[in-house]
Amino acid sequence: MSTMQQDLQAYCRDLAVAAQAAAQKLALIPTDLRNRWLKESASQLQQQADRLLAANAEDIAAAPTYGLSEAQVDRLRLDAERIDGIAEGLRQVASLDDPVGEEIDRTTRPNGLEISRVRVPLGVVFFIYESRPNVTADAAAICIKSGNAVILRGGKEAAHSSRAIVEVLAEVAQQVGIPPAAMQLVASSDRDAVGHFLAMNDQIDLAIPRGGEGLIRRVASEATMPVIKHFTGNCHVFVDQSADLEMAREITINAKCQRMGVCNACESLLVHRQVAEQFLPQLGTALAENGIEVRGDEMTQQLVTDAVAVSDADYSCEFLGPVISVRVVESIDEAIAHINKYGSQHTDAIVTQDESAAEKFAAEVDTAAVMVNASTRFHDGGEFGLGAEIGISTDKFHARGPCGLRELTSYKYICRGTGQIRG
Numbered sequence: 001m002s003t004m005q006q007d008l009q010a011y012c013r014d015l016a017v018a019a020q021a022a023a024q025k026l027a028l029i030p031t032d033l034r035n036r037w038l039k040e041s042a043s044q045l046q047q048q049a050d051r052l053l054a055a056n057a058e059d060i061a062a063a064p065t066y067g068l069s070e071a072q073v074d075r076l077r078l079d080a081e082r083i084d085g086i087a088e089g090l091r092q093v094a095s096l097d098d099p100v101g102e103e104i105d106r107t108t109r110p111n112g113l114e115i116s117r118v119r120v121p122l123g124v125v126f127f128i129y130e131s132r133p134n135v136t137a138d139a140a141a142i143c144i145k146s147g148n149a150v151i152l153r154g155g156k157e158a159a160h161s162s163r164a165i166v167e168v169l170a171e172v173a174q175q176v177g178i179p180p181a182a183m184q185l186v187a188s189s190d191r192d193a194v195g196h197f198l199a200m201n202d203q204i205d206l207a208i209p210r211g212g213e214g215l216i217r218r219v220a221s222e223a224t225m226p227v228i229k230h231f232t233g234n235c236h237v238f239v240d241q242s243a244d245l246e247m248a249r250e251i252t253i254n255a256k257c258q259r260m261g262v263c264n265a266c267e268s269l270l271v272h273r274q275v276a277e278q279f280l281p282q283l284g285t286a287l288a289e290n291g292i293e294v295r296g297d298e299m300t301q302q303l304v305t306d307a308v309a310v311s312d313a314d315y316s317c318e319f320l321g322p323v324i325s326v327r328v329v330e331s332i333d334e335a336i337a338h339i340n341k342y343g344s345q346h347t348d349a350i351v352t353q354d355e356s357a358a359e360k361f362a363a364e365v366d367t368a369a370v371m372v373n374a375s376t377r378f379h380d381g382g383e384f385g386l387g388a389e390i391g392i393s394t395d396k397f398h399a400r401g402p403c404g405l406r407e408l409t410s411y412k413y414i415c416r417g418t419g420q421i422r423g
Contacts, residue, residue, distance in 0.1 A: 005192065012186075022181040023147075027147045029147075035098075037176050038094035041090055041169050045165070049080055053079070054164075056161040060077060068157060071261050072131070075261075096386075096404075098405070102119040112417070113417045121147030122205045125205070127143075127152055127210070128209045128211065128219060129154055133161035140183040143408060144173075145405055154186075155211070205225060209229060210230070232394075233263030233318050235265065235267055236270060240335075240361075242354040242357065252283060264376050270326075270327050288305070293308070295311070295325050310325050310327070344394055352372070368392065381402035
């Protein structure tokens, strides 16, 4: 290992050791102090908006050198309204119940031993994420509120914005009595830093990657600690034979078009054959008005003007843009089989007036969230009442769906006796 790499490894180790020490202190800090930090941080972010906007301007100026698309630059950009939104997110987290110390259940054994299960923080979270400044604040908020220290490794495209946000949060932490090392931003943009952190399972308890599939697969492959991951968001809408077709049209357009570049946008549409002739032509018109390219099977191409042939790869694709795959199915069973084969276990919706069909779909589709007569866009921590989320997991262990405060806790057993001994 070169001297430069040794220095980088030592730097990463210092951050992890400091985070572990901070996590041990943070676990004992009362809820009201963590809430005070959240509320005062929110106020300071707003009061120091000029500081954040100046830092963000540096990132925006550098964006062309990173080859960012217009949509990516928009996600990177801060303004007064977005800073207010970040502050409001922190206040929402402060208003949520603190899971730390919550008694999950309690039993008394025949010998009188009282056994309870209590929520505790995970410890240290290593969070690797894309270039969105608001994510920096959201992740710090949700980790600190749940009693966890966090090491933040944001994208280089938002380096100045993220640094300014973390500096404000750390300054407030110092003032209110929370260890500033409970939230640390990795200063190095060297990709090897990620590998160093992923090897530190003696200091880091959980890794959460939030970004492209390549990053997530790398983290899942290299991590020596548990990983909460979300690979892709190939979300489906299935229009059942009993669906209210106007409702189905509105849900599909919202799910696909309200915001295309997000993980809970609809990428695939399935339509029951009995309603396809009535539904698809009008939907095709609405999709075309929104600039969406339809890639469909043979029947879809007959019913939708300008639809092109779909490929097997299209059915598995997370387009994150103005393309949707469409298939006409003979039954709800065929729709469920299609979703379970091609889907990404993120979000899948059914539009139906048949309660038994809704129950069947909910029971048999293997996904993190089933939406019945509602847009896939509602699969979100804030919309579910969880406050800010640190990501949406398509895993089944240890968390699934939006990862909020409770998903960043584990539990321990506390056994209270009166002198019992085991015979």
